[in-house]
Each structure stands twice: as C-alpha cells, then as structure tokens.
Amino acid sequence: MLELNQIRKVFHPGTVNARTAIDGLDLKLEKGDYVTVIGGNGAGKSTLLNAIAGTFPLDAGTITLDGRNITGMPEYKRAAFLGRVFQDPMMGTAPTMMIEENLALAARRGKFRGLKWGISGKERAEYKKLLGTLELGLEERMSVKVSLLSGGQRQALTLLMASLKLPKLLLLDEHTAALDPVTAAKVLDITDRIVTENGLTTLMVTHNMRDAIAHGNRLIMMDAGRVVLDIAGEDKKKLTVPELMALFSKVSAADEANDKMLLT
C-alpha cells in the first residue's frame, strides 16, 4: 500500500543549524495496517508524516502509494488519497466556517470544485447521521461556526472529515496530545472505530506508549530519522510499557533517552 524507499530530509542544509530529520528511512505498509509510531522529540515522527503528506520536497528517496509514485506530487493533489489530523486542534478545520461547510469541503477532496452549490440538502442529512455517531451532540449544531467548538470536538470533527472520503492512508499526528485525558480517550475510541469500520490503512504518531501498544496491529519506533524497531502481530499484543522502554534505550543508545520520552 505505502512504500517509503530511502527517504531523506535535511532541514537548513549547509548552515550551522543543518539537521537531518529523516535519514534514509525505509517503510512498507500493507493494506489495512494500523501502525502506531513512537519515538523521542526530534526523532522524525512528524517529519515522516509531513513527508508523506507532501508539506516539503524530499532530498532523496521515493514515496509510493498504492502503486503510484507520489514523491513529486504537490501537497494539495496528494490530499486526494490522504486523510490528515494534526496535533493542534486549530489546524484541521476552517474556524470561520460552519460544521456542515467543513464537512462539505472534506467531501470534495480530490474532486474538481466548480460552480455547483457548496453543499446539498442530501449531504446535510448524511452529515447529520455521521455526526450523530460521534455522540458529541454536534448533529444538532451543524450550522454553528467551528471556532465555537472545543479542542476535542474539533479533533473528532477533523477525524470525520479525514475519513469522509475514504483515504488510502490516514495520517494522525499526535492528534490527542493537546486534549485532556478523558477527551483524548474518547477521541482515540472514535479513531479506533473509524479505522476498523472502514479498514483504513493508518499511521498514528503518539507520545503515549500505552496508547501505542493498545491501538493498532503494528508498532514502529523512530530514532534519529530512522525506524529502529518494528513490532507487529502477537509480539505487539504481548508488549508492555517497561519492555518497550527497555527496547528503546537499547536501540537508540542515547543516554538521555528516558528524559526524551514521555512516561505515561
């Protein structure tokens, strides 16, 4: 499904601030894989997701999605195949537009946007039903501006938007990190439901080791712009947080590893 081949990204090359964020990374995802991504600050997790989304051009390597080379494709074109939810709840929605307008925008991802009316009555009914599944009461507030929603409500809405037109790949970049624990758990529940119901291939970055173990069928750990650990299937199910911590210090070989990881 997704194949990253020797991808590399250096920020600020040729300056004293030069930093290799992704260092010859290889990764292959099968269709339906639900992969959690962990690693310390600066390990390259977000950069990896942004590289796939096309936020910046790569220095080397290729990205193939569903047999199609998307390495040089501009961000807005790739979006046709991708669903994205960001860490910052402000980033995934248009605050000055209504809930239903945001959904209508997402429903047209990858389609030509012409002079037809931006949202149809049939769509509204459909969105009402979908919003109902979030159980946040948003189905009664469809013409409310998104700026009035809480962070958790926005992330849930962004998730819905990301999966509305089923993407080939769902990219979740620490999408619960800015939420309180209760809301975060709820958004993760919604995530699990949406991913499994639709069989979405998913990459989910998280800072939370317990979440990384509890969710998905595969776990990768990143360090210094590379994948240093890849655990799937039964091995992942049996994994515990202390084991994962031990593995991390072993593979990363960095003294301050423990400080860098958030222990939760």
Add this chain to the structure above:
Amino acid sequence: MDFILPILNSLPGAAAQGLIWGIVAIGVHMTYRVLDIADLSIDGSIATGGAVCVMLIRAGANPWVAMLCAFLAGAAAGLITGLLHTKCGIPAILAGILTQLALYSVNLRILAAKSNQAISVDRYGLVVSQRYVHNVDLSNPLPLLVIIVAILIAVLYWFLGTERGCSLRATGANRNMAKAQGINTNSNIVLGLVISNGMVAFAGALLSQYQGSADVNMGRGAIVIGLAALTIGEVFFNKIFRNYALRLMGIVFGAVIYYIVLQIVLQFGLNTNDLKLFTAVVVAIFLMIPYLKGKWPKRAGKEARSA
C-alpha cells in the same frame, strides 16, 4: 443653523460616492477578510479602471464595454499581484506595493502621458454623472448605482456559496486545512486577487465617469478608504445582520456613512488638504475598536446578553 442645508444638499452626492466606494470596500473585503491578505495593489487598479474606461469612451467605445474592459484590466493587475505572491514567494503586501507602483507608469501610458483626462457628459453618453445627482428623474445616477451594487453583492454571495467559493473561503480561513482537503490554495489566492482588483477597477470606471475625469492619482489611499468603509460597516452592522449578503450590504452602508461624515466635517471647515489624515485617523479608530473591546473586561450585563 445655516450649516444644515448645505449638508442636506450634499447628501445625494455623498450617497453616490459611498455606493461607488462601497464596491471598492467589497473588493477590500474579498482580500482582507475572505482571503486574509492585505492587498495594496488596488490603489493602482482603481486608477487603471478609471483610465481604461475614460480613454475607451473617448475613443468612441460604449461605456458598458469600456467598464467591462476596466474590470478586465483590474483583474490582470490582480493576476500580477497574485503570481508575484504565490509563484515568486514575495510577501503579499510587497507584491501589492510592487504592482501598485508599476501601475502608476502603466496608468500614465493609458492616459496618453497626461496625469488627467477629462470626459464630458455633454459629449459622451456616460452611465453615471455627478451633474445629475440632484435630479429627480431617471438621469439621477443613484438608482442605477444601487442596482449595480445589488447585482455585485448577489453575484459575490452566490459565488462564495459555490464549491469553488467555499474552497476560497477555506483558503483564507486556514491554509493548512485547505491544502489537507485537496484545495489548491495558490490558485484560489490568485483568483481572489483577480476578482477583488477587477471589482475595484470597475468601481474606478464608475468613479471616473461620475466625476468626469480619470486621474493618475485618483487611487491614492484607496485601500485606506476601502478599509474605512469595511470597518465602519462591520462595527455598525455585523451585530444586526447575520446573513452574509446583508453584511456585504452593511459594508456599502459603511462607505455611505463614511462619505456623509466626510461631507459634514468638510462643512464644518475641515481643510481638504487634511482629508487623508482624517481618513487615516478614522480607519485607525475603527480598526482599534474590536481589539480594545477584547482587552476591556466585559460588564456583567453585556456578558449575559452575548451568552
């Protein structure tokens, strides 16, 4: 009480000017509010519109054709600003200033190397003219201006409700989100600038006919007058109007209010040389209001009302 009569007498003129500048203000709304870009090229494109219109009418063109050409000339100016910004990475404000500066030379060329070209309503069949603003018959420019403004608002309201229009609003509201939803934000920014500058140039075409001449300096400070109308309209009418088309109308009302206030202060003896200073102060005050409102603690009564 002898100042009342001149003020009343100047009201129709103020209304006509306000309606024309209301179109400029809607153009400013398109960039400054919808796209979240401060576009300074309109100072040039308003004069471009006026120049193109006047020169074409003098050459014997139908005034409506001349106005359409003025719209297209302004749209081209917007295209240049848009491409400088999106394709060449020049910050939007600078891109607008560059276009504005370049347009000064272009406008002088259009005006056949003169800074001012007159157009007499006696010799040409102009669409609107200041001379008839006090007439109580069909030659009065006000009804036609109201119709033109209403049509422009209707078209813009419709457009911003379409799929393309929604994607344009999303581009202004949140670029990141727009890109993640597959929206080509760059082409939308260019499109918005094209529409805005086209409208402003169209207003310039109306203005040149109304005042009977096109002047290379007629656009100086246009962005500030547009902002004045926009902010006055928003401060007074956004609370009353919820509907977007009505809010656009509120912006035009803002322009009319601005010109009425201007007539009043002129009547009270404001030196015309101080007009720009006056305008800048008005805009500064109205831009301050929303910010200062946010800083002051709300009174309990107000809180209850807004909740």
